Amino acid sequence: MNGGSIxxxxxxxxxxxxxxxxxxxxxxxxxxxxxxxERHETLKAAVSRTIAEIDAMIAAQSG
Structure with a gap:
């Protein structure tokens, strides 16, 4: 993610x-x-990365 809002x-x-x-x-x-x-594995990896990034954003905003 590139710093966009939730x-x-x-x-x-x-x-x-x-x-x-x-x-x-x-x-x-x-x-x-x-x-x-192949498409499923690519999508699954992208979703996992995105969820991890969202978790990090939430943790950073939670302090």
Missing amino acids: EQELARIDAAIARVESAARSPSERPQSDDIH
Whole structure:
């Protein structure tokens, strides 16, 4: 994260959720099964990093 507010980060998360929901409704555009595992691992790592950054921001603001 680049110093944005928690509200901005939550908006980014909401936008990502909307993209996931949209993709779930579009089965014809799903990636091939061998690609899904790689994409899942990449997404999981990105979410883990983002949650750690949010935790750090909250801890820093909590004093």
